[in-house]
Amino acid sequence: MLKLEAVTVRFGGLTAVNRVSLEVPPAGILGLVGPNGAGKTTLFNAVSGLVKPRSGSIQFGGHDISRWPQHRRARAGLGRTFQIPQPLAQLTVHENLVVAQRFGAGAVDEQKLDEILQLVGLAAKAHRDAATALSLSELKALEVAKALATRPQLLLLDEVLAGMESDSKRAFREMLQNVHERFRVGLLIIEHDIETISALCPRVVVLNFGEVIADGEPDAVFRDPRVIESYTGAVPA
Amino acid sequence: MTRRTLATGMLLVALYVGVPLLFGGDLYLMSNIVAALTIAGIALSWALLGNLGGMVSFGHAAFVGVGAYVSALCVMKLGVPVFAAIALGGIGAAMASILIAPALRLRGPYFALAILAYAHIFKIVATEWKSLTNGSGGLSSIPRFPQWLGFDFGSKTGSYFIVLSLVLAFAAIYNLVRRSHYGLALRAMHDSEAATRVVGVNSLLLKGWMLLLSAFMAGVMGAFNAHYINFLEPDYAFGAPWTTLPIVAAIFGGYRTIIGPVIGALVVYLVDQLIFKSLIPSGHQVILGALLIGMILWSPGGMLPPLTRFFNRRAHAEA
Numbered sequence: 133m134l135k136l137e138a139v140t141v142r143f144g145g146l147t148a149v150n151r152v153s154l155e156v157p158p159a160g161i162l163g164l165v166g167p168n169g170a171g172k173t174t175l176f177n178a179v180s181g182l183v184k185p186r187s188g189s190i191q192f193g194g195h196d197i198s199r200w201p202q203h204r205r206a207r208a209g210l211g212r213t214f215q216i217p218q219p220l221a222q223l224t225v226h227e228n229l230v231v232a233q234r235f236g237a238g239a240v241d242e243q244k245l246d247e248i249l250q251l252v253g254l255a256a257k258a259h260r261d262a263a264t265a266l267s268l269s270e271l272k273a274l275e276v277a278k279a280l281a282t283r284p285q286l287l288l289l290d291e292v293l294a295g296m297e298s299d300s301k302r303a304f305r306e307m308l309q310n311v312h313e314r315f316r317v318g319l320l321i322i323e324h325d326i327e328t329i330s331a332l333c334p335r336v337v338v339l340n341f342g343e344v345i346a347d348g349e350p351d352a353v354f355r356d357p358r359v360i361e362s363y364t365g366a367v368p369a
Numbered sequence: 370m371t372r373r374t375l376a377t378g379m380l381l382v383a384l385y386v387g388v389p390l391l392f393g394g395d396l397y398l399m400s401n402i403v404a405a406l407t408i409a410g411i412a413l414s415w416a417l418l419g420n421l422g423g424m425v426s427f428g429h430a431a432f433v434g435v436g437a438y439v440s441a442l443c444v445m446k447l448g449v450p451v452f453a454a455i456a457l458g459g460i461g462a463a464m465a466s467i468l469i470a471p472a473l474r475l476r477g478p479y480f481a482l483a484i485l486a487y488a489h490i491f492k493i494v495a496t497e498w499k500s501l502t503n504g505s506g507g508l509s510s511i512p513r514f515p516q517w518l519g520f521d522f523g524s525k526t527g528s529y530f531i532v533l534s535l536v537l538a539f540a541a542i543y544n545l546v547r548r549s550h551y552g553l554a555l556r557a558m559h560d561s562e563a564a565t566r567v568v569g570v571n572s573l574l575l576k577g578w579m580l581l582l583s584a585f586m587a588g589v590m591g592a593f594n595a596h597y598i599n600f601l602e603p604d605y606a607f608g609a610p611w612t613t614l615p616i617v618a619a620i621f622g623g624y625r626t627i628i629g630p631v632i633g634a635l636v637v638y639l640v641d642q643l644i645f646k647s648l649i650p651s652g653h654q655v656i657l658g659a660l661l662i663g664m665i666l667w668s669p670g671g672m673l674p675p676l677t678r679f680f681n682r683r684a685h686a687e688a
Contacts, residue, residue, distance in 0.1 A: 180567055202566035211567075218564035220557035231557050234550045236569030263560075282568050 133158040133318055134179070134210075134286055139188035141171070141178050141342075148174040150342040151188065156286060161312065161319045163333030163350065165326075167363055171342035172322045173215060176288050179320075180212045181205050193285065206236050211284030213275035215291045215322075221263035225254055225274060228262050229281040236282025245281065251310060252277045253303075269300045273307070280311065286318040287311070293325055305331060326354060338362065384533055389526045399525035401642050402635075406532040407594050409634035412615035413539045414586035416624040421547060421555040422579035425477070427612055428469075428484035429587050431491040432462040434607035436588025437595035438495060438502060441511045444596075451514055455592040462588020463581045465491065473576050485612075492607035507602025511595050528597050535593060536631060539586050543627050546582070551575060587611075614638070617661055623671025633671065 134156040141149040149171040156162045164172050177183040179190055181202035190198045197205055220228045229245050249255040252273040257265055266274060272292050279287050289308070293301045305328050312319055323329050329336055330350040338346040338353055340362040346353045353359055392398050411429060418424050439461030443454040472483035495502050502508065514522035514531060521527050546552050554570045562572050591611070595601050615634070622633020637657060645653040668675050 182563060182567075201571070202563070203569050203571045206567050206569040214564065218561040220564060221560040222556045223553060227553055228557070230550065231554050231565065231570065232568035235554060235565075235571075240550070278568055 133160070133193060134320065135191040136175075136179070137189045137191070139175070139178055139190060140186045141174050141183055142186045148342050149178065149185070149339075152339070152342070152344055153188075154337050154344070154347070156318050156320050158285070159312075159316045159318050161321065161333050161335075163329040163336040164320060164322045164339065165324070165329060165336055166339035166345075169341075170339040170362075172339055173290055174342075175339070176212060176290050176320075176322065179205075180210060180288060203235070206282050206284075207238075209283065209285035210288070211236070211279030211282050211286070211317075212288035213272070213279055213290055213292055215294065217268075217271035217275050219262040219266070219271060219274055220278075223262055224259050225249070225262050225266070225277075226258040228274060228278055232278040232281035233283075236284075248277050248280050251314065252280075252307060269296050269304065272296070272304070276308070276311065280315065280317070284317055286320060289319060289321045289323075291322050291324065293323060293328055301325065301328065308332060326350075330354075384537075385530070389529065393526045396525050398643075399529055401639055403525065403528050403532050403597065404642075405635045405638035406529070406536050407590055407597075408614050408618055408638055409631040410532065410536045410539055410590040410593075411587050411611060412618040412622075412624075412630035412634045413536065413543055413627070414583045414590070415615045416619045416627075416630045417543050417546070417586065418579055418583035419619065420624050421543075421552060422576050422583070423555070423559045424473075424576065424580070425481045426484050426583075427481045427616075428486075428488035429583075429615060430607050430609060430611035431465065431469075431484070431488035432584040432587035433591035433594070433611040434488075434495060434603070435465040435491055436462040436591030437601055437606045438508075439588070440592030441508050441595045441601055442501065444512050445508065451512055451596055455589055455596070458592025458595070459585040459589035462591065463585040465588075466580050466584035469580065469584075470577055473573055473580065488607065488612070492603050495603040495607060502603070505603060507600060507605075509600050511599045511601060513599055514596055532590075532593055532597075535589060540627050540631065542582070542586075546579075547627070551578070555579065617657070621661060621664055621671060623673040625670060626673055629671050629673050632673065636672070 136152055136154050138151040138153055139149055140147065140151055152175060154162065166172055174183060178185045181200060185198065189196055192210055193208060197208065220231060223231065226245065229248060230240055233245060234240050246255070249258050254270060254273055254277060257270065262274060276292060293304055296304060308319065309332065311317060321329065321333060333350060335348065336350045336353045337344055338359050345358045345362060346356045392402065411433060415426060415429050418426050436458035440454040440458030443449040443457050444451055449457065469484055469487045472480055472487065475483055496505050514527060516522065522531060554565060555575060558565045558570065558572050566572050591606065618634035618637045619630040621637050622631065623629030641653060641657050645656045649656065664672065
C-alpha cells in the first residue's frame with residue numbers, strides 16, 4: 133500500500149533522510165524506530181507532504197504521490213498524527229472530527245463519528261473545547277480520532293504514547309489494536325517504547341542518521357549490534 | 370414566534386422605518402449614517418478575511434477602488450443599469466483579487482504588506498490608464514441611483530435603504546459562511562494550517578475563496594459609493610482611509626464577531642463626525658486614535674465583550 137523507494141530529504145547541507153526504502157502492505161503494521169534525530173519524523177513529513185524529498189519516490193495505493201499536496205494525500209487515505217498534538221484549537225472535540233471527516237472523507241457521518249469517539253474514549257468530552265478540556269493522553273487520542281475520521285487506509289502515528297504513564301500506555305496500545313482491527317487500517321508507528329513496538333508490530337525498521345540500519349522482526353532487530361550501538365553509542369561485547 | 374425572531378423583526382422595523390422617520394429630514398446626519406454604513410460594509414468584508422480567513426489585509430482600498438471604477442465605467446461607457454453595474458463592480462474587484470492570489474502563500478505581516486503593494490499598483494494603473502479612467506482628472510457626473518416606482522433611490526433616504534440592505538446582506542453571508550463546514554475549517558486553520566491540511570483541507574483554496582468573497586463585498590461597497598457621491602479620482606477611490614477606517618471600525622467593535630465591525634463603524638464614524646469634529650474641527654481624529662489605543666490595550670477583543678459583560682451583569686442583578 134505504501135512504498136518508499138530511495139527517499140532522500142535534505143535541509144541545506146544536512147541529509148536528514150538518506151535513500152530510505154520501505155514498504156507497508158495493505159492493513160499491515162510497521163514500526164519505525166531509531167534514536168532522536170534519526171530522521172523518523174522527517175520521513176513522516178515527507179510521506180504526508182509537509183516536506184519535499186530531494187529524490188526518490190513515494191507510492192501509495194498504486195499512485196506516485198511524491199508531488200501531491202498534503203490535503204490530496206489525506207483524501208487518498210493517508211492519515212497522520214503529530215508528535216506534539218495539534219488540535220484544531222478553536223473547535224470542540226466533535227467539531228475537530230467533523231472538519232476531518234467532511235474534508236478528508238468527503239461527507240459527515242455522525243454515526244461513524246460517535247463510533248470513533250467511543251473507540252478512542254472521548255465520547256464524554258465530544259462537545260468540550262479541544263484546546264482546554266483535554267489532558268495530554270486525551271489530546272493524543274484526539275490526534276488518532278481526527279486521523280481516523282478522514283477514513284484512512286494507512287495511519288502514520290508519530291510517538292502517540294510519548295509522555296504517558298505505563299497504565300495509559302497499555303490502554304492506548306489496546307485502543308490502537310482495536311483501531312487496526314475494527315477499521316482494517318494499516319499502521320506505520322514511530323515509537324521509542326520497545327514493549328509497545330514489540331506488542332504491536334510484526335516488523336520493525338530502524339533508522340540512524342537518516343539511513344535504514346536494520347529491518348526485520350522486533351526480537352531480532354533489537355538484538356542487532358548496529359541497533360544497540362545506535363542507541364547506546366557503544367558496540368556490545 | 371421566538372424572542373430572537375421578534376427582536377430581529379423589531380430591529381429591522383427600527384432600521385427601515387424608524388431611522389428614516391426620525392432622521393430622514395436631517396440631510397447632514399443621514400449622509401453621515403450612509404457613510405458610516407459604507408465603512409461598516411467594508412469593515413465586514415475586511416473582518417471576513419481577517420477573522421475567518423486569518424489574513425490581515427492592508428489593501429482593501431484596492432477592492433473598493435476597482436469596484437468603484439468598474440461600476441462607474443460600466444454605466445458611463447456601456448450603459449449598464451446602475452444596480453447591475455454595482456454587482457459588476459463587485460465581480461471586478463473579485464477578479465482583481467485573483468491577481469493577488471499568489472500572496473496567499475504568505476502569512477501574517479508578509480501577506481499584509483504584499484496586499485498593500487498590490488493596492489498601490491491598482492492605484493497607479495487607474496491613474497495612468499487615462500484613456501479609460503481619465504487619469505488623475507477623475508470621472509465626474511457618475512450616474513446616481515435611479516427612481517423606482519416613484520421612489521428616488523438617489524435621495525439620502527433612498528441611498529440609506531440601499532447601503533443598509535447591502536450591509537445586512539453581507540452580515541447574512543458572513544454568518545452563513547461562518548456556520549458552514551467551510552467556516553469550521555477556516556477557524557481551524559488559524560492555529561495550525563498544517564494540522565488542517567493533513568486532514569484533507571485545501572487551505573490555499575479556502576483562503577482564496579475568502580479573498581474572492583471579501584474583495585467582492587468591498588468592491589460592491591466601492592461601487593455603491595461611486596454612484597452615491599457621483600465622482601471618482603484615483604487618490605480618493607484607492608485612498609488609505611478605505612483601508613484604515615474599516616480596520617479601525619472592525620477592531621473597535623470586535624472583528625471576531627459579525628455585529629462588531631458594524632457597531633464599530635457606526636460608533637467610530639458617527640462619534641468622530643458628530644462629536645469630536647465639533648470639539649476639534651481640525652485634527653479631530655487624534656481623539657479617535659487615542660480611544661483606539663486605549664481599546665487595544667484594555668479590551669483587545671473590541672467594545673462588544675465588555676458591553677456584553679456589563680449588560681449581562683445588570684440583567685443578573687435585576688433578576
